[in-house]
Amino acid sequence: MNKILSIVAIALLVSIFGFQPTPKAEDPKVLIDLGKKGAEVPASLYGVFFEEINHAGEGGLYAEMIRNRAFEDKEVPTGYSVVNGELVPPAVKNHLSGRIEKNTFKWEKETIPAWTINSKGEGASIQTTKTQPLDPSTPNNLLVKINSASTPAIVTNTGFWGIATQNGAEYLLRFYTRSDNYNGAITARIVGSDNTIIASQNVTSTANGKWKEHKLILVANASQSKAHFELVFEKSGNVYIDYVSLFPKNTYKGRENGLRNDVATFLSDLKPAFIRWPGGCIVEGITVSNRVEWKKTLGDPMKRSGVYDTWGYRNSYGFGYNEFLQYCEDIGAKGMFVCNVGLGCQYRMGDACSDQDVDFYVKDVLDALEYAIGGTNTVWGAKRAKAGHPAPYPLQYVEIGNEQWGALYNKRFDIFYKAIKSKYPQLTLISNHGLGKGVKSVTKTDMIDPHWYVGPDFFFKNHNLFDNIPREDYKIYVGEYACNQRVGGGNMLAALSEAAFISGMERNSDLVKMASYAPLFANKNNREWPVNLIWIDNDKVVGRSSYYVQQLFASNRPSYNVSTQLQQPKLDKPIPLKGEGGIGLGSWITQNEYKDLKITTADGNVITPDMSVGNGWIIPKGDWKNTSSGILSQSSLESMAAAYLKGKSFNNFELEVKARKTGGDEGFFVMFGMNETQQTGYAFNIGGWGNTQTTLQIIEEGVTSEAVAPFVKQEIKNNQWYTIKVIVKESVAQLYVDGQLIINYLPTPAPRQFVISGYDEKNNELIIKFTNASSEPYRAQLKIDNAKQVESKGVAITLAANSLKDENSFEEPLKIAPKQSSFDGFSNDFSYTFAANSFTVLRVKVRM
Numbered sequence: 001m002n003k004i005l006s007i008v009a010i011a012l013l014v015s016i017f018g019f020q021p022t023p024k025a026e027d028p029k030v031l032i033d034l035g036k037k038g039a040e041v042p043a044s045l046y047g048v049f050f051e052e053i054n055h056a057g058e059g060g061l062y063a064e065m066i067r068n069r070a071f072e073d074k075e076v077p078t079g080y081s082v083v084n085g086e087l088v089p090p091a092v093k094n095h096l097s098g099r100i101e102k103n104t105f106k107w108e109k110e111t112i113p114a115w116t117i118n119s120k121g122e123g124a125s126i127q128t129t130k131t132q133p134l135d136p137s138t139p140n141n142l143l144v145k146i147n148s149a150s151t152p153a154i155v156t157n158t159g160f161w162g163i164a165t166q167n168g169a170e171y172l173l174r175f176y177t178r179s180d181n182y183n184g185a186i187t188a189r190i191v192g193s194d195n196t197i198i199a200s201q202n203v204t205s206t207a208n209g210k211w212k213e214h215k216l217i218l219v220a221n222a223s224q225s226k227a228h229f230e231l232v233f234e235k236s237g238n239v240y241i242d243y244v245s246l247f248p249k250n251t252y253k254g255r256e257n258g259l260r261n262d263v264a265t266f267l268s269d270l271k272p273a274f275i276r277w278p279g280g281c282i283v284e285g286i287t288v289s290n291r292v293e294w295k296k297t298l299g300d301p302m303k304r305s306g307v308y309d310t311w312g313y314r315n316s317y318g319f320g321y322n323e324f325l326q327y328c329e330d331i332g333a334k335g336m337f338v339c340n341v342g343l344g345c346q347y348r349m350g351d352a353c354s355d356q357d358v359d360f361y362v363k364d365v366l367d368a369l370e371y372a373i374g375g376t377n378t379v380w381g382a383k384r385a386k387a388g389h390p391a392p393y394p395l396q397y398v399e400i401g402n403e404q405w406g407a408l409y410n411k412r413f414d415i416f417y418k419a420i421k422s423k424y425p426q427l428t429l430i431s432n433h434g435l436g437k438g439v440k441s442v443t444k445t446d447m448i449d450p451h452w453y454v455g456p457d458f459f460f461k462n463h464n465l466f467d468n469i470p471r472e473d474y475k476i477y478v479g480e481y482a483c484n485q486r487v488g489g490g491n492m493l494a495a496l497s498e499a500a501f502i503s504g505m506e507r508n509s510d511l512v513k514m515a516s517y518a519p520l521f522a523n524k525n526n527r528e529w530p531v532n533l534i535w536i537d538n539d540k541v542v543g544r545s546s547y548y549v550q551q552l553f554a555s556n557r558p559s560y561n562v563s564t565q566l567q568q569p570k571l572d573k574p575i576p577l578k579g580e581g582g583i584g585l586g587s588w589i590t591q592n593e594y595k596d597l598k599i600t601t602a603d604g605n606v607i608t609p610d611m612s613v614g615n616g617w618i619i620p621k622g623d624w625k626n627t628s629s630g631i632l633s634q635s636s637l638e639s640m641a642a643a644y645l646k647g648k649s650f651n652n653f654e655l656e657v658k659a660r661k662t663g664g665d666e667g668f669f670v671m672f673g674m675n676e677t678q679q680t681g682y683a684f685n686i687g688g689w690g691n692t693q694t695t696l697q698i699i700e701e702g703v704t705s706e707a708v709a710p711f712v713k714q715e716i717k718n719n720q721w722y723t724i725k726v727i728v729k730e731s732v733a734q735l736y737v738d739g740q741l742i743i744n745y746l747p748t749p750a751p752r753q754f755v756i757s758g759y760d761e762k763n764n765e766l767i768i769k770f771t772n773a774s775s776e777p778y779r780a781q782l783k784i785d786n787a788k789q790v791e792s793k794g795v796a797i798t799l800a801a802n803s804l805k806d807e808n809s810f811e812e813p814l815k816i817a818p819k820q821s822s823f824d825g826f827s828n829d830f831s832y833t834f835a836a837n838s839f840t841v842l843r844v845k846v847r848m
Helices: 003-017 057-061 261-268 321-331 355-373 379-386 407-423 437-441 456-461 492-507 545-555
Strands: 029-040 046-049 081-083 086-088 115-117 124-129 141-146 153-157 163-165 170-178 184-191 197-205 212-219 224-233 237-248 274-277 334-339 395-400 428-430 451-454 475-478 480-483 512-517 521-523 534-536 541-543 560-567 582-587 590-600 617-621 624-628 631-634 641-645 653-664 668-675 680-687 693-700 703-707 721-729 732-737 740-745 753-760 765-772 778-785 789-800 819-824 829-834 838-847
Touching: 029 753, 029 765, 046 545, 057 261, 057 521, 057 534, 115 124, 141 153, 141 224, 170 184, 170 197, 184 212, 197 212, 224 237, 261 321, 261 534, 261 541, 274 321, 274 395, 274 512, 321 334, 321 355, 334 355, 355 379, 355 395, 355 407, 395 407, 407 428, 407 437, 451 456, 451 703, 456 480, 456 492, 456 703, 480 492, 492 512, 492 545, 492 560, 492 753, 492 765, 492 838, 541 545, 545 789, 545 838, 582 590, 582 631, 582 653, 582 680, 590 668, 631 641, 641 668, 653 668, 668 721, 680 703, 680 721, 680 732, 693 732, 693 740, 765 778, 829 838
Parallel strands: 029 778, 046 274, 046 512, 274 334, 334 395, 395 428, 451 480, 475 512, 480 512, 521 534
Antiparallel strands: 029 560, 081 086, 115 153, 124 141, 141 237, 153 224, 163 224, 170 212, 170 237, 184 197, 184 224, 534 541, 560 753, 582 641, 582 668, 590 631, 590 653, 617 641, 624 631, 653 721, 668 680, 680 693, 693 703, 721 732, 732 740, 753 765, 765 838, 778 829, 789 819, 789 838
16 A cells, blocks of 8 residues: 555544554654643633724624714814825824824725715715714714605615625614604615615604604514615605614624624634733824724713724724623623823824823723722712623723833833722733833833734744743733734634644743734725634624634643653754845834945855945835945834845855944844845844844745744844844855854754643543644654553544645635544553644543
8 A cells, every 4th residue: 555545544544433553663752741740721821802903893793784874984083184085194203213204094985985875966965964963972964865756765875795684683773863854754674685675664754953863673584695774765855864773683692782693602602711902003093092992982872983993994982892891791701901001003103192191091091990890989880880780890901002112111101000000909911012121121010912923934933932931020911913924814824833833822821821813803895904813794704724723722721731742853954045036235113324235156256236325226115325435324214124236136145244223223134035026035134123133034025024033132232333244055044243143044844743731620631732734644652651540532623624725715614623523542652643734632531
């Protein structure tokens, strides 16, 4: 029998009969020692992070079916303007760079988003007005002018890319009308994509000039996914409309102003220990004035102002602070509130409130905490009780700021930490610091929050990242992480690389106490980020393979880890380095200078390029000038400023250049293997990550992505010339700084098998989690030491794909999904063949 037939035969025997071959001496070995207890695995480890991005809430988790229900979607934020179809924030000073930022952002293109009328001109028309607002917080309303009643005027709302109905289901409609001259019926109805009427009810408008509320129940007579909503007017006159809201009666747990039952259930199936809210970048806002304001998310949804969302659409504030806290309670999760510290998004505008105004933001977060957990005798606790919830909500965590850094953030963090801790010592407070030295700049933090958005190789190579991190007086919350580069929309390769990284977090759960994937949701019609955990359509919800990895880890959490070793042949054969291409110089939010560039080719030729701007250099980004003869200077504080040597390609070469940092946050970029057109290649990032570390990164479309070499601690000082040498050969890339070898990158393949195990005290089970990111089945010998008895029968749960490129989709939502089977063959020494492209959980009954 040949090798391929043998693999197929083994796989069939395993799937049909639970058969596993007899261990062989050459098999890789998994050595598990129950006598060597590791870290306890906390119940807090696996949670979720919600942010209003990709229409995660609006048209997603939040059950509202009418888009632009209050006609506020084109309301320009205070102090902003719209110029040439783009949103222009006020010019503000970036507190990190000191420069005046002048950026533009995406703006809504539709005249009245989601709303249209069937006839115009003499027949009927619609326009938004601010005449006699229904509520001051939502000043806009819709004026419907019907000049002739010869044909009905039909005002239509398309919902969020269609409205989904279920036959027999009830839908709660609420809307307001006002008119001085329209007396008669208005028909509210849901109409299918084939123009059949799915549900219909009439209301009467009275011409008294006062706002009138209408509440109806519409019962659907058909199931559709692309229906729409209509208001039909059959008389002439003018009618003002506001706050048109349509909800399924069957929200999650029947909550008023609630969540989509299918989406909320799908999320709860992850069994998250906590939920982080409201973000993400929307916590900061494009500028501080554009931040999420939690107090405005309370009370009657009709009175909620909403905000133009950082991600380019209107957030109605429907899924507000109270709804977030209620959902946490409903699914048994702890709440994490992320507060603003008076800083705008540092990746966008980076403005800061004055020091005198910081007290306002401190009081704001203290009010938020009082609302969640304060007694009913407090101001905000009484408001919670009045809203129908006298008991405290399960809020446990506060993250102080989001993705902030720098001296001003550190100063403000200390202020917030002291104020919150003095009043609520039981809460866990989290800073935005990563793994670098920045955390040393604050007096005290309970946890730090590093983020990783990377390619698969990073997670494979850094599965042991936390093994050797020093244990300090704070813990780690990995608040945002995902494999989202070169993995399509989120394929099996991404999921398995995350499984490898999660294994390292669980193994080090004495240090890593919490983690949450990001982004959580994406509406299929609006994917701001291409890779997300859960995809939503009007009537469907789909989990990527990464969703099931998350679910399997959370559902199979042991009480504590046990010693686990995987012994397998080392993968040390070098692979070719794709180092042929152009070279470049650059910076990240840093001002620097370069001179004395010299390139020595493989045949010994020495090239000394002209450093003058315009003489053979391509400048895709940055402010590059010649400050003096022979010095190429970059003076902007942009991310990924770059200059490429035009029309030159090198392979097997040495590059030497002198570099000096004159300002900013980080160090230098030296790029090679560059494709100038696609702006792809490699970059030695020297003094990156807040001037703390150096590594080799891949560049894609002009932006650095995953690191392919280990991180080395390094700091670049201002106004000091450094001699940088880069050596690139077929199987090595080396970086020297001032004669010292910093990076010696040998592109060897990363291991693709990973294993952890732990003991579940409640069920007396050994839980083994094995990742096989190889395209072939992987047979290993598993030995269990210090167990009194191992039962033969147990459970195997396998998440597998035919290919690492496979993805779930709306057409095949369960293409990659866990399959559970019984296994009769466990013992103190047994063999198991793990499927190709798989993540496997083995649950073994063990008596200690």
